[in-house]
Amino acid sequence: MAKNVLLRVENICFAYNGRPTLVGVSLQAGSGEVVGLIGPNGSGKSTLLRLISGILRPHSGRIFLNGVPLEQLSRGELARHLAVVPQSPHLPEAFTAWELVLLGRTPHLRLLQAEGPRDAAVAREALETCGVWELAGHRLGELSGGEVQRIVIARALAQQPALLLLDEPTSHLDLNQQTAIMDLVAALAHERRLAVLAVSHDLNLAAQYCDRLIILKEGQVLFEGPPAEVITAANVAAAYGAEVCVVPHPRNSLPVTLVTGRTQTERRRLSWPT
Amino acid sequence: MSLRTFVIPILLLALSLSGCGSAVTPLAQRGATTGFPLTVTDEAGRSVTIDKEPQRLVSLASSNTELVYAADLQDRLVGVDDYSDYPPEAKNMEKVGGFAKPNIEKIVSLAPDLVLATQIHTKGVVDDLEKRGLKVVVIQPAKLEQIPENLLLLGQLTGRLGQAEKVAGALRQRIQTVTTKVANAPKVRVFFELSPDLISVGRDSFLDDMIEKAGGESVSRDTQGAWPKLNPEVIVAKDPQVIILADHGSDSGGVTAEMVRERPGWAMVSAVKDNRIVLLPNQDITNRPGPRAVDGLEFLAQTLHPELFTAR
Amino acid sequence: MHFSETRRGRLWVWLGQWQSPAGARRLGALLLFVAGALLLSVVLAIAVGAVSLPVGTVWQILLSRVPIVGEWLQLPVTWTPAQEAVVLQIRLPRILLAAAVGGALSLAGATYQGMFRNPLADPYLIGVAAGAGLGAVLGFALPLPQVWYGLGAVQWLAFAGAMVTVIVVALLARVGNTTPLTTLLLAGVALGSFCTAITSFVMYLQQDKLHMIYSWLLGGLSLASWPQLVTVLPYMGASLVVILVNARLLNVLQLDEEQAAQLGLNVERLKLILVGGATLGTAAAVSVSGLIGFVGLVVPHAVRLLWGQDYRVVLPLSWLVGAVFLLWSDTIARTALAPTELPVGIVTAVCGAPFFLYLLRRRKRLVF
Numbered sequence: 001m002a003k004n005v006l007l008r009v010e011n012i013c014f015a016y017n018g019r020p021t022l023v024g025v026s027l028q029a030g031s032g033e034v035v036g037l038i039g040p041n042g043s044g045k046s047t048l049l050r051l052i053s054g055i056l057r058p059h060s061g062r063i064f065l066n067g068v069p070l071e072q073l074s075r076g077e078l079a080r081h082l083a084v085v086p087q088s089p090h091l092p093e094a095f096t097a098w099e100l101v102l103l104g105r106t107p108h109l110r111l112l113q114a115e116g117p118r119d120a121a122v123a124r125e126a127l128e129t130c131g132v133w134e135l136a137g138h139r140l141g142e143l144s145g146g147e148v149q150r151i152v153i154a155r156a157l158a159q160q161p162a163l164l165l166l167d168e169p170t171s172h173l174d175l176n177q178q179t180a181i182m183d184l185v186a187a188l189a190h191e192r193r194l195a196v197l198a199v200s201h202d203l204n205l206a207a208q209y210c211d212r213l214i215i216l217k218e219g220q221v222l223f224e225g226p227p228a229e230v231i232t233a234a235n236v237a238a239a240y241g242a243e244v245c246v247v248p249h250p251r252n253s254l255p256v257t258l259v260t261g262r263t264q265t266e267r268r269r270l271s272w273p274t
Numbered sequence: 275m276s277l278r279t280f281v282i283p284i285l286l287l288a289l290s291l292s293g294c295g296s297a298v299t300p301l302a303q304r305g306a307t308t309g310f311p312l313t314v315t316d317e318a319g320r321s322v323t324i325d326k327e328p329q330r331l332v333s334l335a336s337s338n339t340e341l342v343y344a345a346d347l348q349d350r351l352v353g354v355d356d357y358s359d360y361p362p363e364a365k366n367m368e369k370v371g372g373f374a375k376p377n378i379e380k381i382v383s384l385a386p387d388l389v390l391a392t393q394i395h396t397k398g399v400v401d402d403l404e405k406r407g408l409k410v411v412v413i414q415p416a417k418l419e420q421i422p423e424n425l426l427l428l429g430q431l432t433g434r435l436g437q438a439e440k441v442a443g444a445l446r447q448r449i450q451t452v453t454t455k456v457a458n459a460p461k462v463r464v465f466f467e468l469s470p471d472l473i474s475v476g477r478d479s480f481l482d483d484m485i486e487k488a489g490g491e492s493v494s495r496d497t498q499g500a501w502p503k504l505n506p507e508v509i510v511a512k513d514p515q516v517i518i519l520a521d522h523g524s525d526s527g528g529v530t531a532e533m534v535r536e537r538p539g540w541a542m543v544s545a546v547k548d549n550r551i552v553l554l555p556n557q558d559i560t561n562r563p564g565p566r567a568v569d570g571l572e573f574l575a576q577t578l579h580p581e582l583f584t585a586r
Numbered sequence: 587m588h589f590s591e592t593r594r595g596r597l598w599v600w601l602g603q604w605q606s607p608a609g610a611r612r613l614g615a616l617l618l619f620v621a622g623a624l625l626l627s628v629v630l631a632i633a634v635g636a637v638s639l640p641v642g643t644v645w646q647i648l649l650s651r652v653p654i655v656g657e658w659l660q661l662p663v664t665w666t667p668a669q670e671a672v673v674l675q676i677r678l679p680r681i682l683l684a685a686a687v688g689g690a691l692s693l694a695g696a697t698y699q700g701m702f703r704n705p706l707a708d709p710y711l712i713g714v715a716a717g718a719g720l721g722a723v724l725g726f727a728l729p730l731p732q733v734w735y736g737l738g739a740v741q742w743l744a745f746a747g748a749m750v751t752v753i754v755v756a757l758l759a760r761v762g763n764t765t766p767l768t769t770l771l772l773a774g775v776a777l778g779s780f781c782t783a784i785t786s787f788v789m790y791l792q793q794d795k796l797h798m799i800y801s802w803l804l805g806g807l808s809l810a811s812w813p814q815l816v817t818v819l820p821y822m823g824a825s826l827v828v829i830l831v832n833a834r835l836l837n838v839l840q841l842d843e844e845q846a847a848q849l850g851l852n853v854e855r856l857k858l859i860l861v862g863g864a865t866l867g868t869a870a871a872v873s874v875s876g877l878i879g880f881v882g883l884v885v886p887h888a889v890r891l892l893w894g895q896d897y898r899v900v901l902p903l904s905w906l907v908g909a910v911f912l913l914w915s916d917t918i919a920r921t922a923l924a925p926t927e928l929p930v931g932i933v934t935a936v937c938g939a940p941f942f943l944y945l946l947r948r949r950k951r952l953v954f
Binding site: 469497541 | 635636637667668669671672674675676677679732735797798801802806808809810811812920924925926927
Binding site: 109 | 610703831832834835837838840841842844845847848849850851852895896898
C-alpha cells in the first residue's frame with residue numbers, strides 16, 4: 001500500500017513540571033495506515049498525542065505535518081488537518097448528535113459565518129459513515145457509550161482531517177462495540193486513506209487492527225514494527241514487566257497475548273506481609 | 275452629622291404613626307392625680323403607676339433628654355443614650371448605650387426611679403426593664419401640642435411644676451404665634467426631602483404635622499407610611515413651591531440645590547423656577563420630637579411664608 | 587428508506603436546528619417578533635405611571651417631539667409643562683434605561699453560564715457586584731469636590747470599581763499562559779469578599795451615609811435620566827457586539843476547553859474577550875441601576891427552555907427578553923404602590939421565580 005508520510009515526529013522531548021515524560025521519541029505515520037501506540041501506564045502515550053495535536057509544545061525536537069513544522073500552523077489550520085477523538089470527552093448531554101457533529105465543521109468556518117448546506121452535507125456523510133445517522137436527532141444523554149463514541153468519531157470526520165488521533169477509543173466499550181469501532185477505524189484508514197494513530201491498552205485489539213505498532217515505555221520507543229514482529233512474549237515482558245504467553249490467532253496468525261492466571265500453589269508462594 | 279441625625283429621627287418619626295396617634299390626649303391629663311402614687315397613661319397607651327417622686331431619671335432618647343433639660347431637671351438626670359448631645363452638657367452624662375439597643379445592665383446599675391423611653395423601646399426594652407422592677411414611661415408625641423404637655427407631666431412628676439409651666443407656656447405661645455400668623459395664608463406646597471433617594475414624610479408623621487402647622491402642604495401628605503420613597507413623577511406633577519433638603523451636601527455625597535435643579539424634568543417645578551430650594555440648617559430641629567421642634571416649626575414657617583415673618 | 591426521508595426524520599431536521607437557511611430565517615423571524623414585543627412594551631409602559639395621564643395626552647406629547655412628524659402634525663398643546671416633563675424627562679428615559687439594563691444583565695448572565703458551563707452563573711459572578719459596590723461606597727464616603735457629584739461621580743466610580751475588580755481577578759487567576767475557569771471563579775469569590783469587607787468597613791466609618799449606600803446597593807431606576815442613558819449606551823452597545831460576534835464560538839466552548847482548542851479555537855483569547863464584554867455591559871448597567879438581582883440568572887434559562895441551547899439564539903433572545911422583563915418589572919415597581927416606589931429587585935424575584943418554575947415543569951427535557 002503506497003503511503004505518503006503525513007506525520008513525522010523527530011526526537012521530541014517533553015517534561016511535566018521537570019519530570020521527563022518523553023525522551024527522544026520519533027515516529028512516522030502515513031496515509032492509509034493504522035499505527036497503534038501501546039505501552040504501560042505513564043509511558044507518555046497521551047502526552048504524545050497532546051504534543052501532536054498542538055495542545056502542548058515539545059521542549060526539543062520537531063513535529064511535521066505534511067512536511068510543515070507544527071509551530072508554523074495556526075490553530076485553525078491544524079484543526080483542518082488533524083482531528084482528535086479524546087478518551088472520555090466531556091459532552092453536554094443536551095446536545096443532539098447532529099449538533100455535536102456539526103461542531104466538527106468549526107475549523108472550516110470564519111468568525112461570522114454560519115454552517116451552510118455544504119457543512120450539513122459533510123456532517124451527514126460523517127454520521128452515515130459511522131453508521132449513526134439514525135441517531136442524529138437523539139440527545140447524547142440518551143445514547144450508549146458505543147454510540148456516543150461513534151458520534152465523536154463522526155465529529156472528527158466532519159473536520160475532514162488527513163490525520164486522525166484516537167486516545168483509547170475502546171476503553172469503556174463492551175466486546176461488540178469494540179470490534180465495531182475498530183472496524184470503522186480500519187476502514188477509515190484503508191478506504192478513506194486517512195492516517196490513523198491510535199493509543200490503546202488492549203494488546204489484542206491493537207494486534208488485530210493496526211498495520212504498525214509502537215511500544216512506548218517510560219517516554220522512549222522500545223519497539224516498532226508490524227504486530228507479528230513487535231508482540232512477542234519477550235517484548236511484552238520487557239515493556240510491561242508481565243509474564244505472558246503469545247500465540248498466533250487461529251484465524252489470521254496475528255499475535256494474541258494471553259495472561260496466565262497463577263495456580264493456587266503459586267499464589268501461596270507469593271510473599272504476603274504477615 | 276452622624277447616625278443620630280438621620281436614622282434615629284426616622285425611627286422617632288416612624289413610631290409616631292403606630293396607633294399612638296389615635297387617642298391624642300396630652301399625657302398629663304390622663305388619669306393623673308396630684309400626689310403620689312400617681313397613675314399615668316403614657317403615649318404608648320400603657321398605664322404606669324409611680325409610687326414616689328422620681329429623683330433619678332434615665333433618658334433613652336435625645337428628644338427626651340432635651341425635654342429633661344428644658345424642664346430644668348438635669349440635676350436628677352443620671353443617664354442618657356449615646357446620641358443625646360443637646361444641650362452640650364448632656365454629652366458628659368453617663369451613657370447607657372445606643373438608641374435602639376440600650377445596655378439594660380447599665381441602666382439597671384444606675385438605679386433610676388423613672389426611665390423615659392420612646393415607642394421603639396416597646397419592642398422589648400421596656401419589658402426587660404419592667405421585669406427588673408424599673409418604672410418606664412413612653413414619650414412619643416404625634417402632634418406638636420403634645421410636647422408642652424409632656425413638659426408639664428415631667429414637672430408634675432418631679433414636683434417642679436412651676437418651672438415646667440413657664441417653659442411649656444413659652445412653647446405654647448410660640449406655637450400659637452406661628453399658627454395664628456399662617457392661619458389665613460394659602461397653604462404652600464412643599465416637598466420635604468429627607469434623603470436624595472426621594473424619601474419624604476408621610477401622613478400622620480410628626481414632621482407632617484409640623485409642616486401643616488407651619489402653613490404648608492407636603493406633597494406626600496396623603497401617603498401612608500412613615501417615610502415613603504416617592505416616585506419622581508409624583509413630585510413633579512404636584513409642583514411644590516418650596517423644596518427643603520434635609521440631607522444636603524455640606525459634607526460630600528449629599529445633595530445640593532444645583533443637583534436638584536438638574537434632575538430630569540425638575541426644571542419646571544415652581545420651587546426650582548423660583549429658586550426656593552432650602553437647605554435645612556440642622557436636622558435635629560425637625561427630627562426630634564422635643565422642645566427644639568418648636569424651633570423647627572418656626573424655621574418651616576419662615577421658609578414657607580417669608581412674607582409673614584420678619585427675618586431674624 | 588433513509589431516515590432523513592421518513593416523516594420523523596424530516597421533522598427533527600426542521601425542528602431545533604438553526605444551522606440552515608430555513609433555520610436562519612426562523613431565527614430572524616423570532617428575533618423580529620420579540621423585538622416587536624419590546625417595542626410594544628415601551629409603548630404601553632409609557633402610558634402607565636404613578637401620575638395618571640390620559641393615554642391620548644401621552645401620545646400627543648410623544649408625537650409632537652418626533653422630528654419631522656411633530657412639526658407636520660402641528661398638535662395643539664393641551665398639556666401642562668409638568669405633564670410633558672413627566673412623560674419625556676422622567677418616564678421615557680426610565681423605560682429605555684430599564685430595557686437596556688435588563689438586556690445587558692441577561693446577556694452577561696447567559697454569557698457567563700455558557701463560559702463557565704454552570705447554570706448558576708450570574709452576571710455578578712467574578713466580582714463585578716462587589717467591585718461596583720465598593721466604588722459607589724467610596725463615591726459616597728470620600729470628600730470629593732461637590733461638582734463631581736453633579737457629573738455622576740458615584741456612577742463613574744461604581745463602573746470603575748467593577749471593571750478594575752474584574753481585571754485584577756483575571757490577572758490573579760492567570761496560571762502561566764492560561765486563565766483556568768476554576769481559578770477565575772475562586773479569585774472572583776476571594777476578591778469579591780475582600781471588596782465587600784472594605785465596603786462594610788467604610789460603611790461602618792460613615793454611619794450617616796449608611797442609608798444612601800443601602801439604597802444604592804438595593805438597586806433602582808428612580809433617578810433615571812437621558813444623560814445617564816446616553817452615557818451607558820456605548821458600553822452596553824460594545825458589550826452586545828463583542829458577545830454576539832462570538833456566539834457560535836460559545837457553542838463550541840460547551841465542550842471542554844481541550845476539545846475546543848482541538849477544533850481550532852483560541853480558547854484563552856475567547857475567554858478573555860467574553861469576560862471583558864460581559865463585564866463591560868454589567869458594569870455599565872450596575873453603575874446606573876445598582877445591583878438588581880435575578881434577571882441575569884433566570885432570563886437565560888427561560889430562553890433556553892423555550893428555544894434551545896444554541897447560543898446564537900440564546901444570546902440575542904436573552905437580551906431582548908431581559909429587556910422586556912426588567913421594563914415591566916420596573917413599571918410594576920413604580921406604579922404598584924403609587925406614589926411610593928417598590929424596590930425593583932423584589933419585583934423581579936417575585937414575578938420571575940414562579941414563572942420560571944412553571945416553565946421548568948412544562949418542559950421537562952434536559953436544559954443544561
